[in-house]
Amino acid sequence: MEYITTDGTRLEVGRVPREKIDNFIASRPPPEPPTKEVEVFGGDKEAMPILDDPGYLADMQRYYIAFGHDQVNLIADAVRGASDEPLAELEELREIGLGDGDEHTAWLRHIALGRDADLGNVVELVLYQSTVTEQGIAEAARTFAVTWMDKPVLSLGLPGSPGRYGAAFEARKAAQFSQYSWPEFAALPGPEQSAVVAFYRLSTRLEWLANQQR
Amino acid sequence: MNTLELKSGRVLHLRPVRQAAIRHLLVQFGRDDLLDAPEKLLQSSGKAQMKALEATERLFTYLAGWGVEDAPPAEDLEILAELGYPADKPHLARANWLRYLLLEDDDEVSDLIAAVMQITLSTAEEPEQAGNGD
Numbered sequence: 001m002e003y004i005t006t007d008g009t010r011l012e013v014g015r016v017p018r019e020k021i022d023n024f025i026a027s028r029p030p031p032e033p034p035t036k037e038v039e040v041f042g043g044d045k046e047a048m049p050i051l052d053d054p055g056y057l058a059d060m061q062r063y064y065i066a067f068g069h070d071q072v073n074l075i076a077d078a079v080r081g082a083s084d085e086p087l088a089e090l091e092e093l094r095e096i097g098l099g100d101g102d103e104h105t106a107w108l109r110h111i112a113l114g115r116d117a118d119l120g121n122v123v124e125l126v127l128y129q130s131t132v133t134e135q136g137i138a139e140a141a142r143t144f145a146v147t148w149m150d151k152p153v154l155s156l157g158l159p160g161s162p163g164r165y166g167a168a169f170e171a172r173k174a175a176q177f178s179q180y181s182w183p184e185f186a187a188l189p190g191p192e193q194s195a196v197v198a199f200y201r202l203s204t205r206l207e208w209l210a211n212q213q214r
Numbered sequence: 215m216n217t218l219e220l221k222s223g224r225v226l227h228l229r230p231v232r233q234a235a236i237r238h239l240l241v242q243f244g245r246d247d248l249l250d251a252p253e254k255l256l257q258s259s260g261k262a263q264m265k266a267l268e269a270t271e272r273l274f275t276y277l278a279g280w281g282v283e284d285a286p287p288a289e290d291l292e293i294l295a296e297l298g299y300p301a302d303k304p305h306l307a308r309a310n311w312l313r314y315l316l317l318e319d320d321d322e323v324s325d326l327i328a329a330v331m332q333i334t335l336s337t338a339e340e341p342e343q344a345g346n347g348d
Contacts, residue, residue: 065241068234092279092303096272097242098235114232 001125002082005118009111010082013122015130016075018186018193022131022168024074028067031059072113075126076105081112129190132171136194137201146202153205154198174200218329221318226326227283230334231276239273274327278312279305281330286311 003011033056035047050056085107093099099106113119127133138154146153174197175185185193216228286294290311291301299310317323 062241065237069238088303089305092305093235093276095303095306096239096275098238098272098276110232110235110238114234116233119234 001129003118003122003125005112006115007112011112011122012080012082013125013129014078014080015190016078016126018131020074021127024070028063028070031056031063068116068119069109071119071123072105072109075123076102076108078126078130079108079113079122080104081107085112127190131190132167132193132197133190136191137198139191140195140198141202143195144198144202146206148206148209153202153209156205156209158205158208170200171197177203216329216333218326220316220322222316224316226312226316228281228330228333229283231281231330233334235276235280236273236331236334239276270323270327274313274323275306275309277327277330279307279309281334282308282312282326284308286315290315 001013003013005011033049033051034053035049037045038048040046085104087103087107089111090099090103090107093106093110099110113122124133124135128135141152141154148156171185171193172182175182177200178196180188180196185196188196216230218226218228220226285304286301286308291307293315294307294310295301297314299307299314301307312326313323317326
C-alpha cells in the first residue's frame with residue numbers, strides 16, 4: 001500500500017509478522033492506577049481505581065510517549081521510502097542529538113513519520129495488513145451482509161456477560177472455529193485474519209439469536 | 215498566519231515542526247511536562263527559563279532551524295561563515311542566523327521556543343486527512 005505523508009513523502013507500507021505485534025503489546029502493559037478502598041452495597045469493601053491521580057497521569061503520559069517511540073521500531077521493516085531516502089536532513093538532526101542508531105529507522109522517526117498524524121496513520125496501515133483490526137472486521141462483515149430482521153447482525157446489542165477476554169483470545173477462538181492452526185492463521189494477511197474473526201462473531205451471534213427464538 | 219514580532223520590529227514567520235523531535239528532546243532532558251503545557255516555559259524569567267531547560271540549546275536549534283520560514287540573506291550567511299558557522303546545512307544555518315544575528319537576548323530565544331512549540335502542539339490536535347490508498 002502507498003501512503004503519502006503530510007510533507008509529501010511517498011512511502012510503501014507492508015506488513016510485519018503478527019507474532020511481533022502480539023509480543024510488542026504483551027511486553028508493554030500500561031501502568032496501573034492506584035486504588036482506594038470504598039464501601040459498596042452490602043457493606044463490602046472494594047478497591048476503586050483513582051484515575052485522576054497526578055502520579056498515575058504522569059506515568060500514563062510517559063507510557064504513551066515510550067509506546068509511540070517504540071512503535072517506529074515495530075513497523076520500521078515494513079515501511080520504505082518509495083524513492084531513495086534523502087539523508088542530508090538526518091545529518092543535520094544528528095548534530096543536535098536526534099536520529100541516533102539505524103539510519104532508516106531514524107529517518108522514519110524524525111523525518112518521514114515525525115508528525116504524529118502520519119505515524120498514527122502508517123501504524124494503522126501496517127496493523128491492518130498484519131493482524132486483526134476492527135476496520136478489517138467491519139469490512140468483512142459488510143461483505144458477508146448477514147442481517148437479522150433486516151438489521152446487520154453485528155449492530156444488534158446482546159446482553160453483557162461478566163466474562164472479559166482480550167483480542168488475542170478471540171482471534172484464537174476464531175482460528176479454532178474455522179479449523180486453522182494458530183501458525184496458519186497468523187500467517188494470513190491482516191484482512192483475511194479479520195474476515196475469520198468476523199465470520200466467527202457473526203456465526204456465534206446468529207446462533208445465539210436463533211436460540212432465543214426457539 | 216503564525217508570526218512572532220521581535221523587539222527590533224522584525225516579524226518572523228513560523229510553522230509547526232514535527233512533534234517526534236520535540237518529544238524526544240524534552241524526554242531526554244526530563245521536561246516532558248512541557249508537552250502538555252508549553253506556556254510553563256513563559257511562567258519564569260528569561261534566565262530561569264534557560265536554567266530550567268537543560269535542552270534549550272538543542273531545542274532552540276531544532277525549533278528555530280525547522281520552525282521558522284524566513285531564510286537568512288546571503289550577506290548574513292557570509293558573516294556567519296566568517297564566524298565559523300558553515301552555510302551548507304540550511305536548518306542549522308537558519309538557527310545560527312537567528313541566535314547570533316537576529317535575536318537580542320534570552321527572552322527572545324524563549325519566546326521563539328514557546329511560540330513554535332505552541333503552534334506545533336496545537337496543530338497536532340487538529341484532525342488531519344489520511345493520505346493513503348492502494
